[in-house]
Amino acid sequence: MNSLLRPALPFAALFALASCGESPEAVFRDAQTAFAQENYQEARLDLVEALRARPTDHAMLVLLAETHLRLGDPDSAEWAIGRLERAGGKPPARIKAEVALLRQDPTLALDLLGRDETVDGWRIRGEAYAMLGQADAARHAFEQGLKAGGNVRLGSAYGRELLLAEDFGAAGKVLARMRSLAPQSYETLVMAADLAAAQGQDEAAIAAYRRTIDAFPDRAAPMLALANQYDALGKVDDAISLVERAAKIDAGDPQVEELRFQLLSEKGEWEKIRLALQTRETSLQPGSALSMTYGEALLRLGHAEQARVIFRRAALVLPGNPYSRLMLGQAELATGDAQGAWKTLEPLAQSSLARPEVLVQAEQAARAAGAPEAAKLRARLEPARIKATMELVEQGEDALARQQWARAVAIYTRLLQRGEDAEVLKRLALAQGRLGDAASAIARADRAQALSPDNPDYLYVAGIVRLDSGRDVGEAVRLLERAAAIDPGNRAISRDLARAKAAAG
Numbered sequence: 197m198n199s200l201l202r203p204a205l206p207f208a209a210l211f212a213l214a215s216c217g218e219s220p221e222a223v224f225r226d227a228q229t230a231f232a233q234e235n236y237q238e239a240r241l242d243l244v245e246a247l248r249a250r251p252t253d254h255a256m257l258v259l260l261a262e263t264h265l266r267l268g269d270p271d272s273a274e275w276a277i278g279r280l281e282r283a284g285g286k287p288p289a290r291i292k293a294e295v296a297l298l299r300q301d302p303t304l305a306l307d308l309l310g311r312d313e314t315v316d317g318w319r320i321r322g323e324a325y326a327m328l329g330q331a332d333a334a335r336h337a338f339e340q341g342l343k344a345g346g347n348v349r350l351g352s353a354y355g356r357e358l359l360l361a362e363d364f365g366a367a368g369k370v371l372a373r374m375r376s377l378a379p380q381s382y383e384t385l386v387m388a389a390d391l392a393a394a395q396g397q398d399e400a401a402i403a404a405y406r407r408t409i410d411a412f413p414d415r416a417a418p419m420l421a422l423a424n425q426y427d428a429l430g431k432v433d434d435a436i437s438l439v440e441r442a443a444k445i446d447a448g449d450p451q452v453e454e455l456r457f458q459l460l461s462e463k464g465e466w467e468k469i470r471l472a473l474q475t476r477e478t479s480l481q482p483g484s485a486l487s488m489t490y491g492e493a494l495l496r497l498g499h500a501e502q503a504r505v506i507f508r509r510a511a512l513v514l515p516g517n518p519y520s521r522l523m524l525g526q527a528e529l530a531t532g533d534a535q536g537a538w539k540t541l542e543p544l545a546q547s548s549l550a551r552p553e554v555l556v557q558a559e560q561a562a563r564a565a566g567a568p569e570a571a572k573l574r575a576r577l578e579p580a581r582i583k584a585t586m587e588l589v590e591q592g593e594d595a596l597a598r599q600q601w602a603r604a605v606a607i608y609t610r611l612l613q614r615g616e617d618a619e620v621l622k623r624l625a626l627a628q629g630r631l632g633d634a635a636s637a638i639a640r641a642d643r644a645q646a647l648s649p650d651n652p653d654y655l656y657v658a659g660i661v662r663l664d665s666g667r668d669v670g671e672a673v674r675l676l677e678r679a680a681a682i683d684p685g686n687r688a689i690s691r692d693l694a695r696a697k698a699a700a701g
Contacts, residue, residue: 356390466492548589
């Protein structure tokens with residue numbers, strides 16, 4: 197019975213179509229079953245079929261709008277709402293509010309929602325407040341939704357916010373509630389996998405994503421998440437296989453494309469990347485993942501001048517991004533601009549956390565530019581010394597990932613003894629803030645920001661340790677506003693700026 201929507205048919209043809217095969221009522225029941233089983237594409241096709249015979253059926257049109265919302269398609273949902281209204285029906289305010297939410301208009305969503313106190317009403321309210329940066333209001337709304345009975349969609353939305361806040365304990369409690377409501381639902385399976393991944397439990401996360409893919413083989417998102425897990429473990433071919441599967445499901449998803457090119461770059465498929473992206477060069481957004489992957493392909497293939505232009509633009513758009521600066525330095529060095537390369541790479545090389553690939557490029561640039569620092573860089577690259585440093589760096593990153601704050605403080609305090617370093621100070625500030633040592637966290641963050649005044653990352657941390665501790669929220673707003681002005685596309689900065697403004701009243 198399922199077929200694609202065709203052009204409008206004459207009434208007689210519609211009647212003839214409806215009279216063969218299953219009745220529209222039976223097809224509608226099929227759609228309801230598919231919807232309940234989270235097979236939304238199947239539900240959509242069944243509803244289209246049923247509506248051919250009953251084009252003004254209110255219940256069918258409401259479910260069609262709901263289905264489009266589950267598929268993340270606000271335009272089609274709005275079309276179904278308009279068709280329902282023209283047929284004399286009145287869609288629930290919640291549906292219109294969810295359309296506004298998908299269109300990134302949380303204020304309108306709250307207005308449309310009114311006093312709706314259903315579970316889904318509380319969910320939409322919580323998501324809207326979260327989008328506005330009002331974390332306390334969002335948490336209150338989600339908790340009210342749980343008190344009203346809860347459902348897995350509310351649990352998924354709430355859990356996502358808790359994971360962003362790194363409140364893994366609370367996220368685990370929400371997951372337990374989701375499992376009690378619908379243990380095999382898509383949302384519950386994904387939440388279990390995401391929680392494991394966020395806590396650095398790689399094997400558990402991989403197993404959970406596999407279970408999700410087995411249960412819902414038509415969803416691209418868990419395939420991409422599992423591909424990222426494989427990539428982090430160096431299983432690039434396995435990751436590529438998953439991305440190719442995801443592309444068959446949703447080829448238009450930009451995340452699919454970005455991850456595919458990232459994996460091709462890890463395999464050194466530079467010519468394949470260049471050929472695929474060269475016709476789109478002028479449309480690639482400066483600083484985007486695709487733009488920088490294309491720039492690296494050009495550099496590796498000997499087109500250094502073109503690469504330098506791309507990475508210079510990226511460095512302007514992403515002033516705190518170390519990858520764009522490293523690649524710009526390499527491109528400058530390849531074009532014979534040793535002085536420019538050293539100027540670009542020196543700040544990266546000064547960090548105690550600098551990895552060998554950074555130090556190698558910086559040493560080459562310093563030597564070519566005649567800078568005296570070349571000798572110190574060569575000494576830092578001595579095998580035993582660099583191995584000991586990288587072991588300490590990896591231990592620090594592991595401590596942060598596992599939220600072992602006291603361990604992280606101890607490691608980064610040791611690294612700080614090697615010399616004042618803005619990046620070390622930043623990480624030390626974050627760990628001290630999580631331990632409740634607000635005074636030390638603010639002092640460390642302020643020193644990092646003083647060492648690199650226009651780095652949005654350090655401005656952000658200086659603001660966030662104030663905001664999280666409740667100390668000098670006005671200054672937190674000022675710092676976060678400066679960070680947002682320098683890096684306007686950064687979602688984390690935008691989200692926490694909104695939270696700071698809400699806290700400041």
